[in-house]
Structures are given as C-alpha cells and as structure tokens.
Amino acid sequence: MSLPPVSIRVGKCYLMDTGKIRRVLLYEQGKVVAHEMDQSAPKRGWPRRFVVKRDTFAAHAVKEVPCPLEPNSESKP
Numbered sequence: 310m311s312l313p314p315v316s317i318r319v320g321k322c323y324l325m326d327t328g329k330i331r332r333v334l335l336y337e338q339g340k341v342v343a344h345e346m347d348q349s350a351p352k353r354g355w356p357r358r359f360v361v362k363r364d365t366f367a368a369h370a371v372k373e374v375p376c377p378l379e380p381n382s383e384s385k386p
Contacts, residue, residue: 314363331343341361
C-alpha cells in the first residue's frame with residue numbers, strides 16, 4: 310500500500326515498506342530529503358540522510374506515524 314505523493318509533508322514521519330521510519334526534512338523541486346532509521350532502534354538517532362523523488366518516496370510509504378524522539382530530547386518527569 311502506498312500513499313498519494315501530495316500527502317507527503319515536511320516534518321512528518323512515515324513507516325516504509327522496508328520496516329524503517331523516514332522523517333521528511335525538505336521537499337524541493339519534486340524531491341524529498343529525509344532521514345531514515347530502524348524502527349527497533351530509535352535511541353540511535355537518524356543516521357542516514359538521502360534524497361529521493363517524492364513519487365518514489367510515496368510509493369514505498371505505508372502510513373504516517375508519530376516521529377520518534379531524538380536521542381537527547383526525551384521528556385523528563
């Protein structure tokens with residue numbers, strides 16, 4: 310299942326068909342700049358940054374998901 314390309318938004322996170330989560334950092338000239346990380350290791354941060362066409366990104370996006378916290382931004386009670 311994929312999402313419509315027009316639904317991809319900057320600052321949002323998406324579960325991909327690979328099981329990884331991608332956070333959209335920038336959308337410009339039909340391309341998405343995003344970070345990618347494993348769903349199972351959110352505390353390691355956002356190690357990989359890449360550029361891909363928005364249509365390709367959307368074709369592999371399963372659904373929008375809440376963005377995991379950055380490694381140093383956990384809420385304290």
